[in-house]
Amino acid sequence: MSTALLAVQTLNGVQLGVLLFLIAAGLTLVFGVMDFINLAHGVQYMLGAYFAVTAYGLTQNFLLALILALVGALVFGLLLEAVIFRHLYARDHLDQVLATFGVILFLTEAVRMIYGSGSLTLPMPQALSGAIPLMPGLLYPVYRLVVIGAGIGVAILLYLLVNHTRVGMLLRAGASNAPMVSALGVDIGRLFMVIFGLGTMLAGFAGAMVAPIFAVEPNMGDNLLILAFVVIVIGGIGSVRGAFIAALLVGLVDTLGRSFASDVLRHVLSSSAANQAGPALASTLIYVLMAAVLFFKPAGLFPARG
Amino acid sequence: MQDFATPMPTTQLAPPDRARLIVPVLLFVALALAPLLGFLGAERYVLALFTRCIIFAIAALGLDLALGCGGLVSFGHAAFIGIGAYAAGILTASGIDDGFIGLFAALAASGLFALATGAVSLKTRGVHFIMITLAFGQMAYFVANSLKAYGGDDGLTLANRATLLGRDLLADNRVFYYLSLAMLLAVYLFARAVVRSRFGRVLRGAKDNETRMAAIGFNPYPFRLTAYAISGMMAGLAGFLLAEQSEFVSPAFMTWQRSGDLIIMVMLGGMASLDGAILGAVFVVLAEEVLSGFTEHWRVIFGPFLILVVLFARGGLLGMLTGRRHG
Amino acid sequence: MAETLLTLDRVTKSFGALRVTDTVSLDITQGELHALIGPNGAGKTSLIHQLSGSLASDSGRIVFDGEEVTGLPMHARARRGLVRSFQITSILPRFTALENVALAVQSRSGSSLRFFGDAARDSRLNQEAMEALALLGLAERAQTLAGTLSHGEKRGLELAIALALKPKLLLLDEPMAGAGASESEALVAILRALKARCTILLVEHDMQAVFALADRISVLVNGSMIATGKPDAVRADAQVRAAYLGEAG
Numbered sequence: 029m030s031t032a033l034l035a036v037q038t039l040n041g042v043q044l045g046v047l048l049f050l051i052a053a054g055l056t057l058v059f060g061v062m063d064f065i066n067l068a069h070g071v072q073y074m075l076g077a078y079f080a081v082t083a084y085g086l087t088q089n090f091l092l093a094l095i096l097a098l099v100g101a102l103v104f105g106l107l108l109e110a111v112i113f114r115h116l117y118a119r120d121h122l123d124q125v126l127a128t129f130g131v132i133l134f135l136t137e138a139v140r141m142i143y144g145s146g147s148l149t150l151p152m153p154q155a156l157s158g159a160i161p162l163m164p165g166l167l168y169p170v171y172r173l174v175v176i177g178a179g180i181g182v183a184i185l186l187y188l189l190v191n192h193t194r195v196g197m198l199l200r201a202g203a204s205n206a207p208m209v210s211a212l213g214v215d216i217g218r219l220f221m222v223i224f225g226l227g228t229m230l231a232g233f234a235g236a237m238v239a240p241i242f243a244v245e246p247n248m249g250d251n252l253l254i255l256a257f258v259v260i261v262i263g264g265i266g267s268v269r270g271a272f273i274a275a276l277l278v279g280l281v282d283t284l285g286r287s288f289a290s291d292v293l294r295h296v297l298s299s300s301a302a303n304q305a306g307p308a309l310a311s312t313l314i315y316v317l318m319a320a321v322l323f324f325k326p327a328g329l330f331p332a333r334g
Numbered sequence: 335m336q337d338f339a340t341p342m343p344t345t346q347l348a349p350p351d352r353a354r355l356i357v358p359v360l361l362f363v364a365l366a367l368a369p370l371l372g373f374l375g376a377e378r379y380v381l382a383l384f385t386r387c388i389i390f391a392i393a394a395l396g397l398d399l400a401l402g403c404g405g406l407v408s409f410g411h412a413a414f415i416g417i418g419a420y421a422a423g424i425l426t427a428s429g430i431d432d433g434f435i436g437l438f439a440a441l442a443a444s445g446l447f448a449l450a451t452g453a454v455s456l457k458t459r460g461v462h463f464i465m466i467t468l469a470f471g472q473m474a475y476f477v478a479n480s481l482k483a484y485g486g487d488d489g490l491t492l493a494n495r496a497t498l499l500g501r502d503l504l505a506d507n508r509v510f511y512y513l514s515l516a517m518l519l520a521v522y523l524f525a526r527a528v529v530r531s532r533f534g535r536v537l538r539g540a541k542d543n544e545t546r547m548a549a550i551g552f553n554p555y556p557f558r559l560t561a562y563a564i565s566g567m568m569a570g571l572a573g574f575l576l577a578e579q580s581e582f583v584s585p586a587f588m589t590w591q592r593s594g595d596l597i598i599m600v601m602l603g604g605m606a607s608l609d610g611a612i613l614g615a616v617f618v619v620l621a622e623e624v625l626s627g628f629t630e631h632w633r634v635i636f637g638p639f640l641i642l643v644v645l646f647a648r649g650g651l652l653g654m655l656t657g658r659r660h661g
Numbered sequence: 662m663a664e665t666l667l668t669l670d671r672v673t674k675s676f677g678a679l680r681v682t683d684t685v686s687l688d689i690t691q692g693e694l695h696a697l698i699g700p701n702g703a704g705k706t707s708l709i710h711q712l713s714g715s716l717a718s719d720s721g722r723i724v725f726d727g728e729e730v731t732g733l734p735m736h737a738r739a740r741r742g743l744v745r746s747f748q749i750t751s752i753l754p755r756f757t758a759l760e761n762v763a764l765a766v767q768s769r770s771g772s773s774l775r776f777f778g779d780a781a782r783d784s785r786l787n788q789e790a791m792e793a794l795a796l797l798g799l800a801e802r803a804q805t806l807a808g809t810l811s812h813g814e815k816r817g818l819e820l821a822i823a824l825a826l827k828p829k830l831l832l833l834d835e836p837m838a839g840a841g842a843s844e845s846e847a848l849v850a851i852l853r854a855l856k857a858r859c860t861i862l863l864v865e866h867d868m869q870a871v872f873a874l875a876d877r878i879s880v881l882v883n884g885s886m887i888a889t890g891k892p893d894a895v896r897a898d899a900q901v902r903a904a905y906l907g908e909a910g
Contacts, residue, residue: 065461115645121461122407126601127644129594134637141631254472254590261465304482311476315469322458322466532767532775532783539764542753549713549751550826551739551768 032166037287038280039162043172045279046179050234051252052259052271053186054227060203060266060332062220064113065121067128070253071135072228076101076235077244078139081148090153094236101232102225109224117220140246147243175237182230183272190268199223203266203332255282258314262321266332274329278314285313357609357652358522365515365616369508381507382579383623388514389575391615394599395518395525396568398611401600403529404561405541409464410451410471411596414444414566416478416588418573423583424484426492433496433504437574444570445563447474452562456555471593478585489584496578504578514575518612521568525608528564537561569596602643604652613651666691666830666860667712667743672721674711681707682718683884689830694852694861696871699881700905705864706748708881709834712862713745714738726829740768742829746822748838748864750815754808758799758818761807762790765825793825794818797851813844820851830860837867849873872896880905 055069076097083096112131116124152171159167190196198219202209210216235249242248259278263270290306297305321329365388372380393415400406418440425436451470458466484490495504504510528534540547540554547554577583586592595618603614625632647653667689674682681704689695699705710716712723714735723731725743733741753761763786767773770789780786794800797817802810807818816836823831836852837845849870855861856874865871871878872892879889882904888895895901 059461065464112641112645119644121464122401122597122601123644125407125409125464125594126598127641129598130637130640130644132637133633133640137631137633137637141634250591254468257465258469261462265461304480308477308480311479312473315473318469319454319466322462323454326458326462527777530779530781531777532773532780534776535760535764535767535780536773539753539756542755543751545715545735545747546751546753546822547764548715548734548736549739549745549747550765550822551736552764552773553734553736557773 030165032163033287035163035166036168037284039168039172039176041280041283042276043176043179043279044283045276046176046183047234047238048252048255048259048279049183049272049275050179050230050237052256052263052275053268054224054230055256056260056263056265056267056271057199057203057223058227059260061199061206061223062117062202063206064117065124065128066113067125067253068108068131068135069227069231069256070249071132072101072105072231072249073235073252074139074246074249075104075135076232077150077239077242077248078143078148078235079104079232080236080239081150081244084150090150093150094233097236098229098233101235102229105228105232106221106225109221113224114220136246143246145246147245149244150239152240169241171240175241178237179234182233186268195222200332255314258318260328262318262328264328264331267328267330270328270330270332278317281317282310282314286310289313358612361609361612361616362515362519365518366512369511378507381511383619385507385511385514385575385579387616387619388511388518389572389579390596390599390619391612392514392518392521392575393569393572393596394603394611394615395521395608396565396572397596398600398608399525399528399568400562400565401597402607402611403534403541404537404558404565406456406558406562407464407597408467408562408565409590409593409597410467410469410474411565411569412588412590412592413471413474414448414569415573415576415592416474416583416585417444417447418570418575419577419583419587420478420481420484420573421570422496422574422577423490423492426494426496427484427490431494431497432500433498433578436496436578437571440570440574441567444573445567448563448566449559452559452566456558456562468590468593471588471590475585475588475590478588485584487585489582489586492577492581492583495581510579514579517571517575521571522608522612525568528561529608533557533560598640602640602650604650607652610650610652617651663690663692665689666726667862668722668724669712670722670724672708672711672718672723674707674716674718680884682711684721685881685884685886687879687886687889689860689862690877691860692856693876694856694863694874696875696878697862697864697881698866698868698871698878698905702883703881704884705881706834709745709832709862709864713743713832739826742827743832744823744826744828744830745832746819746834746836748834750812750819752807752810752815752818752822754806756807757804758794758807758810758814758821759787759790759803761818762793762821762825763787765822766790766793769826790825793821796824796854797821798847813840816840816848824855824858828859830862831855833861833863833865835864835866837865837870845870 051069051073055066058064058066079100080093080097084090084093087093087096108131112127116127156171156174159169162168190199198209198214202219206216255278259274260271262278263274289310290302293302293306293309365384368384369381393411397408397411400408421440421443422436425439455463455466455470479487498504536547536552536557540552540557544554573587576587599614599618600611601614602617603612604610621636622632625635643650665688669685669687671684671686672682673684685708697705697708707716711718714733714737718731722729725738725741728741730738730741730743760781763783766786766789791800791803794803797820799814799817799821802814807815810818820836837848840848845867852861852874863871863874875892877890878892878895880887880895880901887904888898888901
């Protein structure tokens, strides 16, 4: 394996990690503070992409499309919260899983009805569509670097929000002990709405950002949702820092695993066996990782609750 | 209909006994008579449809044992269906046609997978348990996907159905149907016995208050592991029948969405009640079929229906029919 | 000379900077009713948690009936005869009172690896269960769902369950908490009858009950054992008066 290939795949892994973080951050906060399992979070990401495509169709401007997509995702998310999710906070996890599963079914199909099953795309802005040489023999797409940069930027903003603002303090307190926060007089309903809205925007932002590079189709959120859950379990429920580290870990393990599993196996197995077993091993690597983490640290790497 | 936790009063016997039997008796009579609908035309289609109902009823019963009785929310149960199905597919592809061998292999494979994954999963609880069962389900799915020799993600067609004692009995759809129904009955009676038994009571107690059970000397782990293994084998049996009935196996049998479908069947029917599992499975299979006849976008109707049931009809269909609410 | 049933050897537990159990050593003699008293926050319940197995100590040993049980989980200790009742009643709400107790009987005496046979109608289990319920005056409530019982009845059910286990040592965590005068009297009578059957470690605030029942008393203050001995001696101890009894008189 060449250094260039390794470098490219590492960057791809970071890109996936950053995306997973954007989705997982909202998921872990909602779960940590509100004890609410939201399977429909993956659909939030999908909607962000579709909003971006639609907005671009109307405005022909990438930046505007991005902003409108964010607004759309936020509004839609708050709508879902008010109409459906709010009634599920007091229910047990099974009810939440089932109801949000129903939301997935409905929204995915609705999108399919409106836009069709085919994949759509958003044209990449000209300025960002090139590739730049990072090292001799390695050209990496500018846009993907932008995605990585944007993700890290959001991570820093979130860090500042969570650790240096009053809202963030309430957030951390809520993740640690929500009933206590409520008992201390904080309007817990408002806090939940803020947290939920934030999570929704993050997921929508991720979806809008990937619209130029990934296929925009109704089921695009499904696999990322599962990965996001793996991330928050590894990172520790309720912890944004945990989500960040776990997301990068999962992104790297998954991407590098898929690229190099067969190669690594070729050292111990025959070529054909390695080619067969490689993809299977690669797909299961992150689950093995999750099982391993849970074995040693049953509450994840950075659990919010003590 | 009584749920798992409410026991038979020891002083009263006959009247409640009879009342409790009405629902299952009706269900099984209805299923026994269902093929008659075939006289309206399209017998093959009717038989296939109701065989699917029975197959998923068996799987739902298995999940209900783990979920309703044991409180174990397994989000990877479709994996057991897939394993049972692939046992059938792989054996047939290897030239081994005997149904008994196939069935044994399906049960053994799914049982072993359940024991191995359950041993690890059951060390966790709550959402971590849900996640880890999901993870194992995904692992099984990806392994099946990578089995190039058996079709990979295209799946594998079975050349023929399994033979029984050397004869092609199962090729007759009606024979297959009633054999499956007999299996459903056997599984149902077994599940009923397990739930009321001493073993089942420990399981139900641990679901109700685990600390209390530990305080009286019960370690829930071995009980849960056993229940999980039995539950997995039931789903494996369903998978075996599914492969034989459709003469096809594919990784699509084991996606996490299918695991979700199973949970929906158990919940819709009225959780914590075995009759409910059968009712839920039949309902979901039929509803899917009927709705998709109207529109390919039937999920846009089913989704909100599911949400409404969760929000407003906690006892599920069974609760609505019998007027009891989920306890 | 009665033998020692339970030995605590320098048991210690801290939560961060807070030492809830500070090098506590104690011997419980077979057949005695030993009361554990102390102000709120003294660490009595934490100590019970460590004895029963629901909380792991940081250091120290616990020896029960000649066997070291320090690392054993709660269910293993219960099986060996070290049984506790809960201050906040913890019963199986969706089972009848009878089944709650029958499960305890099942745990102690029967095999639970039976997959057939209706457990609820198992006459051997039910008979023993009814006996325990009768002792606590709950026989008529046998078929009632435990979750619907009154607070006092739940307390009684806790005791019936503990009794059905035929324990060697019974850890009672404030069984009189919230009980009215007549109820307390009834409970004292029951506990007095229980004394004959098993050794008891009683955590209580109700001083009348404590002095009526206890063979020996230990006093826990801020996680440390400041006195142990016969009731009169403890009552007269200056440190104890200052820390605890002085206020209650």
